[in-house]
Amino acid sequence: MGPETAPPPKLPCIDLSSDELIPGTPLWDRTVAEVLRASVEFGFFEVVYPAIDVSERRVMFAKLAELFALPLETKWRNTHDRPYHGYIGGPPNNLLYESLGVDLADDMEVDRFTGLMWPQGNPGFRVMEYKPPEPSPDAVINLKSHTDTNFITVLCENSGGLEVLVDDGSGGTFAPLVATMPGSLFVFIGDAFMAWSNGRLRSVPHRVVLREDKPRLSTGLFMLPEGGWMIEAPEDLIGDENPRRLYRPFEYFDILTRCYANPVKNMSGQQVFNELLRL
Numbered sequence: 001m002g003p004e005t006a007p008p009p010k011l012p013c014i015d016l017s018s019d020e021l022i023p024g025t026p027l028w029d030r031t032v033a034e035v036l037r038a039s040v041e042f043g044f045f046e047v048v049y050p051a052i053d054v055s056e057r058r059v060m061f062a063k064l065a066e067l068f069a070l071p072l073e074t075k076w077r078n079t080h081d082r083p084y085h086g087y088i089g090g091p092p093n094n095l096l097y098e099s100l101g102v103d104l105a106d107d108m109e110v111d112r113f114t115g116l117m118w119p120q121g122n123p124g125f126r127v128m129e130y131k132p133p134e135p136s137p138d139a140v141i142n143l144k145s146h147t148d149t150n151f152i153t154v155l156c157e158n159s160g161g162l163e164v165l166v167d168d169g170s171g172g173t174f175a176p177l178v179a180t181m182p183g184s185l186f187v188f189i190g191d192a193f194m195a196w197s198n199g200r201l202r203s204v205p206h207r208v209v210l211r212e213d214k215p216r217l218s219t220g221l222f223m224l225p226e227g228g229w230m231i232e233a234p235e236d237l238i239g240d241e242n243p244r245r246l247y248r249p250f251e252y253f254d255i256l257t258r259c260y261a262n263p264v265k266n267m268s269g270q271q272v273f274n275e276l277l278r279l
């Protein structure tokens, strides 16, 4: 048997598709309140945002499949001195998960990346491919449970497999994130945002489990703070609920390095924040 997963509960889904979603309108204020509530209660939400239409997504995922089909030697060219920014996965480490990162993905960086990989353009996102287990009678965890260390992650995926830890009143169970609309994106609050918000927003453990005999492709936009700055919760977020700062000031890349310094690959970001920074 594969890892256990709960049936899908009602998870937050926020509609950002309306042209009338303009700052200052009641619709804007209601939507902001929904985003805040989902970030506090769940630490993630689905976004209905059909700006990338279904056919564009199909083209993008076909390109990504070509990208991951490149020889390993080509993908290895995408190196980076920061953990989790270059190429990850592939043999001999993990046959079931691969990812390629493009840092500060402006036009120049995307050109540099595509120059390494390909002559044509590609979106400047970290892209992930998960291979189904072979043969695949059972579900297999392709990406183990973790919280994201950064501020905000936006995921765009071609098929299911993503699961989040939801509170079931007895320590939590993993529930599949099933997109309610074909154009949906998934947004996750990361540990750095949790600490910056003085523990108000939640960073939620999630994982990837493939149950179908079909590879999963996913692109992620990972919003990180700039290096070299000390980050701490603003005064406004110290109040009735949390009358003092919960986390020490931190420099983001120092924390990221500590997450990956652990020999058993990584302490989860949440563990690092809680063990090293919690006041």
Ligand SMILES: O=C(O)CCC(=O)C(=O)O
Pocket (backbone or CB within 6 Å): 128, 143, 148, 155, 157, 162, 206, 208, 218, 219, 220
């Ligand atoms: O495959 C995905 O969409 C999730 C990837 C993920 O959770 C991560 O890279 O932090």
Ligand SMILES: [Fe+2]
Pocket (backbone or CB within 6 Å): 146, 147, 148, 153, 206
């Ligand atoms: Fe993640």
